[in-house]
Amino acid sequence: MVKADASAVVDLLLRRSHGGDQQREEELRSLLTSAPFTASHLLQVIRSLPDADAALRFFDWCRSQDGSSVPSALALHGPSAYQAIFELANRQQGPRPPCARLKDLLDRSTEQGYALTLDSAVILVRAFGTAGLLEDVLRVVRSLKASLRRASICNGVLRLLFDANDSRYRAEAFALVREMLRSPHPRCRADSDTGSIVYSTLLRRNKLVDEEAVALVIEMAEHRIFPSDDAQLSQLINKLCWSRQTDGACNFLQAVRNAGGVVGASPWNSLLSGLSRVGDVQRMNILFAEMEEMGHHRNVVTFGIVINNLCKSRRIGDALQVLDNMTGGSSNSAEVVPDVVIFNTVIDGLCKARRLEEGLALLERMKKELRCTPNTVTYNTLIDGFCKAGEIDRAHGLLARMNDEEISPNVVTMNTLIDGMCRHGRVSSALEFFRGLQLDADVDVKGNAVTYSILIGAFLRVNNLNKAREMLEEMQNCGIRPDAITYFTMISGLSQAGKLDEALSVASTMEKDGYSLDTKSYNILIAGFCRKKRLDRARDLLDEMVGKGLNPDDVTFNTFIAALSKIKDFTSAHLLLEKMIERGYKPTAITCGALIHGYCRADDMNAAMDIFRSMDAAGVQPSTMIYNILIDYLSKKKEPVAALSLGDEMLGRGLLPTTVTYNALFRCLKEHHMLSEAFQLMDRMKEQNLRPDYITVEILSGWLPAVGEVAKLKTFIQEDDLPEGLEAEVC
DNA sequence: ATAGGGTTAG
Numbered sequence: 001m002v003k004a005d006a007s008a009v010v011d012l013l014l015r016r017s018h019g020g021d022q023q024r025e026e027e028l029r030s031l032l033t034s035a036p037f038t039a040s041h042l043l044q045v046i047r048s049l050p051d052a053d054a055a056l057r058f059f060d061w062c063r064s065q066d067g068s069s070v071p072s073a074l075a076l077h078g079p080s081a082y083q084a085i086f087e088l089a090n091r092q093q094g095p096r097p098p099c100a101r102l103k104d105l106l107d108r109s110t111e112q113g114y115a116l117t118l119d120s121a122v123i124l125v126r127a128f129g130t131a132g133l134l135e136d137v138l139r140v141v142r143s144l145k146a147s148l149r150r151a152s153i154c155n156g157v158l159r160l161l162f163d164a165n166d167s168r169y170r171a172e173a174f175a176l177v178r179e180m181l182r183s184p185h186p187r188c189r190a191d192s193d194t195g196s197i198v199y200s201t202l203l204r205r206n207k208l209v210d211e212e213a214v215a216l217v218i219e220m221a222e223h224r225i226f227p228s229d230d231a232q233l234s235q236l237i238n239k240l241c242w243s244r245q246t247d248g249a250c251n252f253l254q255a256v257r258n259a260g261g262v263v264g265a266s267p268w269n270s271l272l273s274g275l276s277r278v279g280d281v282q283r284m285n286i287l288f289a290e291m292e293e294m295g296h297h298r299n300v301v302t303f304g305i306v307i308n309n310l311c312k313s314r315r316i317g318d319a320l321q322v323l324d325n326m327t328g329g330s331s332n333s334a335e336v337v338p339d340v341v342i343f344n345t346v347i348d349g350l351c352k353a354r355r356l357e358e359g360l361a362l363l364e365r366m367k368k369e370l371r372c373t374p375n376t377v378t379y380n381t382l383i384d385g386f387c388k389a390g391e392i393d394r395a396h397g398l399l400a401r402m403n404d405e406e407i408s409p410n411v412v413t414m415n416t417l418i419d420g421m422c423r424h425g426r427v428s429s430a431l432e433f434f435r436g437l438q439l440d441a442d443v444d445v446k447g448n449a450v451t452y453s454i455l456i457g458a459f460l461r462v463n464n465l466n467k468a469r470e471m472l473e474e475m476q477n478c479g480i481r482p483d484a485i486t487y488f489t490m491i492s493g494l495s496q497a498g499k500l501d502e503a504l505s506v507a508s509t510m511e512k513d514g515y516s517l518d519t520k521s522y523n524i525l526i527a528g529f530c531r532k533k534r535l536d537r538a539r540d541l542l543d544e545m546v547g548k549g550l551n552p553d554d555v556t557f558n559t560f561i562a563a564l565s566k567i568k569d570f571t572s573a574h575l576l577l578e579k580m581i582e583r584g585y586k587p588t589a590i591t592c593g594a595l596i597h598g599y600c601r602a603d604d605m606n607a608a609m610d611i612f613r614s615m616d617a618a619g620v621q622p623s624t625m626i627y628n629i630l631i632d633y634l635s636k637k638k639e640p641v642a643a644l645s646l647g648d649e650m651l652g653r654g655l656l657p658t659t660v661t662y663n664a665l666f667r668c669l670k671e672h673h674m675l676s677e678a679f680q681l682m683d684r685m686k687e688q689n690l691r692p693d694y695i696t697v698e699i700l701s702g703w704l705p706a707v708g709e710v711a712k713l714k715t716f717i718q719e720d721d722l723p724e725g726l727e728a729e730v731c
Numbered sequence: 732a733t734a735g736g737g738t739t740a741g
Binding site: 304308340341342343344345346347348375376377378379380381382383384387410411412413414415416417418419448449450451452453454455456457483484485486487488489490491492493495518519520521522523524525526527528530553554555556557558559560561562565588589590591592593594595596597598623624625626627628629631632658660661664 | 732733734735736737738739740741
């Protein structure tokens with residue numbers, strides 16, 4: 001038997017013909033029939049041809065021999081022939097890009113009814129993928145026989161599809177992964193590469209995970225395609241929780257466990273903190289118990305999460321209980337030993353519950369009994385507690401203690417103190433404190449955007465706009481970029497101060513700086529313009545926000561309804577009210593209050609009372625504010641009896657009158673010389689622990705002494721402690 | 732585990 005000789009065929013094909021085409025074809029036929037000519041011979045021949053055109057001519061010739069004795073068999077080797085032709089075309093430089101030629105060739109091979117070989121598919125996917133021709137990549141994969149859709153090639157396709165960052169291609173990728181998971185062909189099944197592609201794609205930044213993705217990863221887990229390690233698993237659980245897929249996170253983690261994936265403590269901790277964030281205490285408890293059953297699956301972080309949850313939901317007693325158990329309060333074999341984070345969490349809980357002394361006591365206990373060294377955070381937490389309670393001096397005392405104990409203060413320490421001082425009437429001391437630290441060579445704490453935001457907010461609150469502007473400029477000069485909060489602080493302060501144009505200009509700077517305004521920011525600006533009765537500008541802003549795809553919310557509606565009521569345009573106000581309801585926002589006490597207030601101002605008591613009395617039926621609880629509006633109005637209308645009776649009515653509803661309520665009533669009672677009623681109210685205020693404010697004092701001072709009741713007045717306004725703000729500085 | 736912001740009615 002003569003061995004088939006590919007090189008002889010190549011020689012013949014490449015040689016210039018001497019005896020004409022006829023003779024050459026004869027020679028070729030005889031060469032090809034002299035021995036079995038296999039697919040691999042054919043590959044060898046075609047690969048040796050100079051280009052795809054030559055190869056196509058040869059292969060077409062072979063096909064045209066169909067029916068003649070032997071070469072017809074060659075046509076059966078079409079898939080291999082095209083593979084070699086694709087190789088040639090892919091290598092070839094020419095006027096047309098290789099992809100365009102490859103597409104034509106793929107069309108031809110499809111028309112001729114040839115399937116793709118695995119190698120053809122590899123060549124085409126790579127070429128189309130590199131050129132970004134994803135539709136063609138998909139076409140190649142779809143036309144490839146199921147048994148040839150090997151994991152290796154599919155993984156490449158998955159990378160391309162995910163990299164496109166396009167929802168359509170993402171859906172295609174998900175479908176492909178599903179197919180791989182379910183494939184009956186072992187070499188086509190999803191493998192660890194598939195897993196790492198999918199998992200790392202889902203972990204990419206700025207993309208939330210949707211339900212479809214959750215379903216996919218659960219199916220992957222069921223097929224034992226797990227994240228590479230606990231760290232990646234934890235990250236994924238975290239991401240699922242942040243994407244509001246807490247259920248999905250639970251199901252996924254369970255699926256991993258059920259399929260035999262090894263899971264340490266950290267993924268469970270991630271899930272636990274996800275549950276904590278959405279306030280799902282019930283499932284937290286189940287999980288906490290399950291983690292114990294699973295063996296060594298609770299660590300100090302687990303306890304930290306639970307304690308943090310208890311503290312944030314104001315269950316300090318329970319948090320202390322858990323801490324006690326940890327420190328061997330009830331059993332001597334504590335599961336885990338609390339660390340400084342646990343103590344800090346509990347101390348913060350105590351401080352936020354205004355139990356400062358207990359916080360301090362715990363600081364001592366952790367040092368002495370439990371041999372745990374407090375750190376900067378411990379002190380910062382306590383300093384914040386004392387600042388919020390107005391005990392600025394004790395806060396500074398703690399700072400001094402930090403220095404004694406060589407625990408270095410940081411920027412949070414400084415900012416906490418600055419904020420505390422600012423909020424307790426010491427804005428300029430706060431600024432001096434800040435300046436002092438910046439000059440102090442021993443202190444290397446620098447101000448940051450938070451520092452400046454605090455100071456800017458403080459100056460705005462005391463209406464010192466110039467100083468606020470100065471601070472903004474100073475921070476920029478120092479190379480500290482304002483962040484979103486700095487801008488919001490500025491915008492809000494300026495709006496409140498009626499500097500709307502400046503507020504708008506800050507808003508546009510903010511946008512140039514890459515931050516965007518949200519509905520709340522627009523509400524602030526809209527309210528500012530409404531207060532100035534520039535409803536046209538407010539409307540413009542509404543259009544602007546809608547144009548940006550931001551939906552007006554209930555506050556936006558209430559703002560406009562209030563503004564329209566204020567200018568007595570009740571028709572428009574009611575139209576807007578209907579629109580608000582259409583949009584699915586229920587009117588609240590604020591909505592009703594806005595209308596009631598409008599009608600009172602328009603001196604239409606009937607309309608005001610109609611709305612007021614219709615609230616119960618509408619299921620809207622009247623608020624203290626609404627009573628205040630009505631009582632104030634009745635007082636001005638010189639109707640003390642009606643005003644007093646509303647005052648009683650609110651008590652019956654469990655609403656406590658405020659100083660504002662009492663002031664309105666006092667004003668009215670004074671005019672009608674209803675002294676004994678006033679005394680009753682004064683007693684009630686005392687019982688309620690309400691302090692008279694400067695308006696109360698003004699009204700009563702102009703009345704009681706004139707009717708010989710100075711003593712009564714004095715005992716009433718004399719308070720055991722100094723009125724707040726007495727030591728306030730003028731800035 | 733700790734620090735700063737914002738809208739609606741008196």
